[in-house]
Amino acid sequence: MLSIGEFSKICGVSTKTLRYYDEIGLINPDEINPETGYRYYSIRQLKKMLFINRLKSYHFSLEEIKAILELEDDQSSEKLCSALNRKIREIQEKLNAFEYSLKQMSNDILNLEKGIPIMSYLDNIEVQLVETQPMNILYMRQMMSSDDYVAGYEKYFSRLYEKIATEELTLLGTPMTIYHSPEYNPAGNDTEFAIPIEETVKETRDLPGGLCAKSVLKGSYSELTSVYAKLREWVENEGYELVKSPYEVYVTDPNQATVPEDIVTEVYFPVEKK
Structure with missing residues (x-):
């Protein structure tokens, strides 16, 4: 048997953390x-602790690690492969976002050196x-916290x-x-996920048409706040008001986009003249 101190030293985990893991x-x-x-x-628990450390190094949360354990x-290998593939996608998305940010920063530096304002x-x-x-x-409406959005x-x-697919509906x-x-509330926002379909079935509703201020973003979703700001400014300056x-609308599948610039998103503000 190993004391908590020995176990801590071998695995590189503090005794405080081990006590929390126990809790x-x-x-x-x-x-x-x-x-x-x-x-x-x-001694046999060394392998388990190293496995936990490995999953942590892959940026799995403690809740995700516990579920895997x-x-x-008879299902661990298949489920673990699925979890690892999902985590790879998440990390790749973050890498793409970092690369996009680096590119933006470089462009900002070039513009500033030319005397062009950063917010131009x-x-x-x-x-x-x-x-x-x-x-x-066809829709689902949920309260979504800021941490919920990606998943x-x-x-x-x-x-x-x-x-x-199950009901053979027409996209x-x-x-x-x-x-x-x-x-905006980080704790929860009233969010409706929807896909246009032909048939009227349970969990469908009519989304009315009408006059809209529209903008198209070609780039990372992180830029959407800029589009919203621009649309709100335009609505105010042109004498309209937001009525709905x-x-x-996600024109492209982000999973199919090789770089953020390939992602196309349309933003609509339903408006009417004041």
Whole structure:
């Protein structure tokens, strides 16, 4: 048996962390002396602790690691492969975002050296007034926290596509998100995930058409706030007002885009003249 200190030293994990892992049921001491309270770990637990460390180095959360550890042997390999592939996609998305940021910073430096203001890029965001047609949408509406969005988009759109495939429904457009909350709240925002379809079935509704201020973003989703700011400015300056919830239409699948610049997103602000 190994004392908690020995186990800590070998695995490179502090005793405080090991006690926390015990509290959350991630890895428990093999034995606790009832008289002294000293914790002891078995040699076989070294492998488990190293496995936990490995998953942590892959940026798995403790909750994700715990779920992996709880898998049955007959499904562990398949589920682990799936989890690793999902994590690879997440990390690749972050790498793409960092590369995009580096490119933007380099462009900002070049512009500043030429005497061009750093926020001048807003002037390049085009806004047009369009008349949209009514759509029948299959939808799911959820309260989404700021931490939920990345996983949530995949989760809820996947459910909608699964329903479309199962019930053999007819696609009429690409996925879209409608934002109903009057203000941004990190704890939760009223978000509607939708896909236009032909058939009227349970969980469909009519999305009215009408006059919209529209802008198209070609780039990372992180730039959407700039598009929203530009649209809001245009609406104010042109004497319009927002009358319904704004929405985004995802023209391209981000999983198919090799670089952020390939991602195309349309943003719509339903408006009317003041």
